[in-house]
Amino acid sequence: MFILTLFFGKIHKLCEKMVNSLNKNFYNTVLSQAFSPCGNLLVVGDIFGAIHIFLLKKILNSENNLSKEELTPKFCHTVKEDLQINSLLSTQTHLIVGCVGEVIGYTWRNLKANKFTQAWTIELPENKDGFNKTDVNCMILNEENGQLYAGCGDNNIYVFDLETRKLLKTLDKHKGYIHAISTINNELVSGGEDGLMNIWDLKTTKVVHKIEPSTDSKVARPNLGNWIGAVSANEDYILCGGGVRLSLWHYRFLSNFTVYPIDDQGIHVAEIYDDKILAGGRSRLFYHMNFVGDMITEIPTSSVTTYSAMHQDSPSKILTIAGSSPKIDICSNFMYRDQQLSLY
Amino acid sequence: MVKDTTPIKKKRKTANSGDNDAxxxxxxxxxxxxxKESKLRSSEGDAQIYSNICADIRKKLAEMMEINSEVKQEGQRKQELLLDVCLKIAVIKKLNRVDKIQHVFGKDLLNVEKQKCDSIKLVYQNLVYELGHLMHEVTKCNSFKSKHEDIDLIDFSDFMKGAPSDITDKFKNVDMNNSEDLHNLTLARLEYELQQRKSLAKSYETLQEEKKKLAEDIVERKKKLDxxxxxxxxxxxxxxxxxxYLNIPIDKVRAEHKLAQLLPDxxxxxxxxxxxYSSVHDVNLKANILGDQEEAAxxxxxECNNEEIESDGENETQETEEVVEVKKRRHRKSVQVDPMEEKKKKILELHPLSVEVTLDIKDVPSITLLLxxxxxxxxxTVTSKVNLPSDITGNCAQEILSGENILNELTPGDFGLESPNPGTPYLLKKVGLGSFRNLVSQLGYAYKWVQTCCGLDFLDKKAWNEEIGRANVEFVFKxxxxxxxxxxxLAKQLEKLEQKSIPQIPDSIEKPQNVxxxxxKFGSTTYQDFCMAKHTKALLDEDFINPSDLFFTATISRSSAHLNCFIVIKNDYPISQPIFSLNLIFNKQNLSAENSDQIRDMEKAINLEIKHDSASLLAIKFTFxxxxxxxLLETNFPKDFPQSTMFLKNISGRNRRNPFKFRKIGTGIFTQY
Known part of the structure; x- marks a missing residue:
């Protein structure tokens, strides 16, 4: 009886509240993030084709509880209605938005003044069927030669000159669309839906080496597929994961070094950071491990799947984890979540 | 007398001795x-003469005495003396006569003088009398009060303005200290006043006459009217x-209107x-008044009487309460005729008349509102009843048409469970009744729109935005x-759904084929059950769901895969979209938006991307x-489910997005964007 009255009490309380109508951001997913060069802005791109800009300064320096307003975006701008923003890249002067079918540049100066005029756009080459436009899934800038590498949905990796915005080269040996790329020295590592990890020589645009992790029974997960969702390389190792397990490979010997025993349903984020490994994907945890696979910390995430994790050291140390949720988790010590931003 | 007669005789004798005529x-x-002689003679001389003669006589008499006593016969001498005495007596007699005449004379003089004196006195007395009279007149004058002082005169300034100029000219520079001027002024004003009054009296008379005439006229007309x-x-x-015969309910309408007079305002x-409204618009809207006319009267x-006593009543009831309390202590407990109960009854009192409105629209069940x-x-307060058409038999379908929730949220947030009168909670508390919510079953729902329709205006806790302006009768019925x-x-759709078939949707709407x-499975459920489910937490946390919404469950299957859905239909369907919460059970996997991006994407597509104003929205959503x-099954489990739908890429993008966007190209194709 008592419980019943309690229950009805709750109902009544709810009745008095004005019920929110379904907000479309409830189903939003953040696919990409970028910090401004000054480190005070966080830009995130979502599946509705909008970029949201958060002011980090207050969020990081405040000891007190922050108001809802401070935890929501300061500005919001729709780049392309209903076309998802797959990747973002921050350069010293520009924010480069990898949309669908094109790459768009905005100057940071304009963005900071809440002006959303496009500085330039790069149209991607038309698809063969001309019907399905190409996703720009990942972008990397080579600051030495000013080349922009873009891994795209049409199975190709395009190399643009950022100054002239001309297409320089096309790397077209993948049979599935490109999930992730990583550069080291003069080589580029790419991972695709086809389950291949190609190592390209950027000068010759030839595939130098090829790894197929799914052929390794320790790494393969047939129920999830062979796709490679994330790659990260340093001088000695290549980290990869996806449908296959998160695994570390020797750069030189191209042999499996470590398979990480984590319980996930697909890796979308993997990075070698200092001597540690950051990884996330379809799992309610974000993993922080050392090379041999000892867990340093598991950070619970708000999103069902983590699609993006970004970090910067200055002006303050910060790790932002975003994915299929309107919420963005912020860790300032890489150990636990201390703030949660929201898109609405 | 003797003396008198003698001279006269003498005189007569002398006269007789004279001429007879003379x-x-x-x-x-x-x-x-x-x-003449007597006038000339002085009385003192005469008196002297008289005394001398008397003395002579005495002497002579004395001589005669002597003569007589001496007996000497001197006769002669005696004779002489006698003669002398006689003469002397004659002289005395003459003197006496003179004196007598003188006396008469004096007396006459005295009389004359006396008369003179009298007349003077008379004059004097006249004067005195006159003086007194005048004095009296003067005092009378002094004490005189003019009647004009009591008359309200026209104000001086008004007089100067209003009176003809030939009268007022004189008084332009009137000296208020000069009594003469003042008098004249007053006179003039009085004169003017008199004129005015006369003219007014005249007009009064004419008007009176006119009035009389009109009154007569009125009486006459009244007679005609009667x-x-x-x-x-x-x-x-x-x-x-x-x-x-012609079936015109004029009388009934008249009776109803009579009854309407007795309705509370x-x-x-x-x-x-x-x-x-119903007379102007072509709406089949019937309004009836229920209740007994006499009872209402x-x-x-x-009620009128009560209001008068109300103010005193307050004190009285307090007193009686005290009395009751005293009684309570003394007597058995059964004496408690609870005044609270009485009060409760009083508070919840309903007017004996109520208004019943029936809205009957073609193709739609009629609804009856009882106010x-x-x-x-x-x-x-309102209670409502929907006359369910015979063709709707399903439980869910009947449920959504049942009156109670059909009126919910005609305006957003209005459930009628709270009294819009801010005073109600206090009033209820006073008599120990709980919240208004508990009384709803007894009284009916107190929707805000009803109050506005009835012209009741209450302060609102929340600002009620622009809806309030529209909440008139027309708005409500529309x-x-x-x-x-x-x-x-919706009921027809639910009816179909309950029979486990997806209702037909209009051909104009692009929909996928070969499903x-x-x-x-389809059925209704409750808010509680909805809350129990694990995958609905996020929706609840964000307050997208209201307990007063309508809850349904459905299961969509394809071989061994079962998609369990909760469907939340808002009261103002189809303005607010129904919300689906999905849960896929396949291969011992339990997938929902909480643990699967694909399900989350699908939920997003069904909740956000299928938008339609059409009332068959639910059917459209189910089809999709x-x-x-x-x-979902064909893209993610291609081995278990052969492809039947058309899509270009099963996945794309870093998020391995499934194609949930339907495009009407050929037989229809699914794409990501």
Whole structure:
């Protein structure tokens, strides 16, 4: 009886509240993030084709509880209605938005003044069927030669000159669309839906080496597929994961070094950071491990799947984890979540 | 006398001895002479003479005595003496006469003087009298009070303005200290006043006459009118059979209007508005007044009386309460005639008349609203009944058409569970009744729109935005009409769904063909069950769900895959979209938006991307949901489910997005964007 009255009490309380109508951001997913060069802005791109800009300064320096307003975006701008923003890249002067079918540049100066005029756009080459436009899934800038590498949905990796915005080269040996790329020295590592990890020589645009992790029974997960969702390389190792397990490979010997025993349903984020490994994907945890696979910390995430994790050291140390949720988790010590931003 | 007569005789003798004719003259002459003589003689000399003669006589008498005593016979001498004495006596006699005449003379003089004196006195007395009279007059004058002082004169300034100039000219520079001027002024003003009054009196008379005439006229006309009523009555009576024959309910309407007069003001306003609305618009809207006329009249009268006593009543009841308390202590407990109970009853008192409105629209079940007025709470409550058409038999379908929730949220957030009168909670608390919510079953729902329709205006806790302006009768019935229509189509859809078939949707709407998944289960559920489910937490946390919404469950299956859905239909469907919460059970996997991006994406597509104003929105959503399930299963488990739907890429993008966007190209194709 008592419980019943309690229950009805709750109902009544709810009745008095004005019920929110379904907000479309409830189903939003953040696919990409970028910090401004000054480190005070966080830009995130979502599946509705909008970029949201958060002011980090207050969020990081405040000891007190922050108001809802401070935890929501300061500005919001729709780049392309209903076309998802797959990747973002921050350069010293520009924010480069990898949309669908094109790459768009905005100057940071304009963005900071809440002006959303496009500085330039790069149209991607038309698809063969001309019907399905190409996703720009990942972008990397080579600051030495000013080349922009873009891994795209049409199975190709395009190399643009950022100054002239001309297409320089096309790397077209993948049979599935490109999930992730990583550069080291003069080589580029790419991972695709086809389950291949190609190592390209950027000068010759030839595939130098090829790894197929799914052929390794320790790494393969047939129920999830062979796709490679994330790659990260340093001088000695290549980290990869996806449908296959998160695994570390020797750069030189191209042999499996470590398979990480984590319980996930697909890796979308993997990075070698200092001597540690950051990884996330379809799992309610974000993993922080050392090379041999000892867990340093598991950070619970708000999103069902983590699609993006970004970090910067200055002006303050910060790790932002975003994915299929309107919420963005912020860790300032890489150990636990201390703030949660929201898109609405 | 003797003395008197003798001279006269003597004189007569002398006169007689004179001429006979002259005798009278002589007499008169004698008299005149004597009178003259007496005037000339002085009385003192005469008195001297008299005393001398008397002395002589005495002497002579004494001599005679002597002569007599001496006896000497001197006769002669005696004779002489005697003669002398006689002479002397004659002289005395003459003196006496003179004296007598003188006396008479003096007396006459005295009389004359006396008369003079008298007349002077008379004059004097006259003067005194006159003086007194004048004095009296003067005092009279002084004490005189003029009547004009009591008269209200026209103000001086008004007089100067209003009176003709030839009168006022003189007084332009009147000296207020000069009494003469002032007098004149007053006179002039009085004169003017008099004129004015005369003219006014005249006009008064004429007007009076006119009035009299009009009164007579009125009386005459009244008489005519009075004569008219029986005539009209007979006409009405005469038309009755005709009315009945032609089926014109004029009399009924009249009776109803009579009854309407007895309605409490709010209900009257509503009734009048509804009647007006239905007469102007082509709506089948029937308004009836329920209740007994006499009872209502009685009730209204009591109410009037009560209000008068109310102020005293307060104190009295307190006193009686005290008395009761005292009694309580003394007597058994059964004496407690609980005054609280009485008060409770009083508070919840309803007016004996109520208004019943029936809205009957084509193709839609008719709805009957019953409006009652709570006298003490001063709010109008509604109960409603939908006359379910015979073709709707399903439980869910009947449920959504049942009256109670059909009126919910005609305006956002209005559930009628709270009294819009801010005073109600206090009033209820005073008599120990709980919240208004508990009384709803007894009184009816107190929707805000009802109050506005009835002209009751209350302070609102929340600002009520622009909806308030629109909440008039027309708005309410239009909304109700829309609501009924959408509910009916919804009910028909639910009816079909309960029979496990997805209702037909209009051909104009682009929809996927060749759907394999089908509906295997459909039923209604409750808010509690919805809360129990694990995958609904996020929706609840964000307050997207209201307990007063309508909850349903459905299962869509394709071979061994079962998609369990909760469907939340908002009261104002289809304005607010139904919300689906999905849970896929396949291969011992339990997938939902909480643990699967694909399900989350599908939920997003079904909740956000299928938008339609059409009332068959639910059917559209179900159709799409089935094809989405096909897409989901075929893209993610291609081994278990052969492809039947058309899509270009099964996945794309870093998020391995499934194609949940339907495009009408050929037979229809699914794409990501």
């Amino acid at each position: 005798e009278t003259d002589i007499y008169r002459k004698v008299v005149e002479f004597e009178e 004569g008219l009523l029986p005539l009209l009555n007979t006409i009405i009576n005469a038309t009755k059979p005709l009315q009945e 709010p209900l009257y306003i509503f009734y009048a508005n509804v009647v007006a 009685q009730f209204n009268e009591n 009652k007025y709570c006298m003490k709470l001063k709010i109008v 909304t109700l009409n829309k609501r009924l229509t959408s509910r009916t189509t 394999i998944s089908n509906l295997t 949901l089935c094809s989405y399930l096909d897409v």
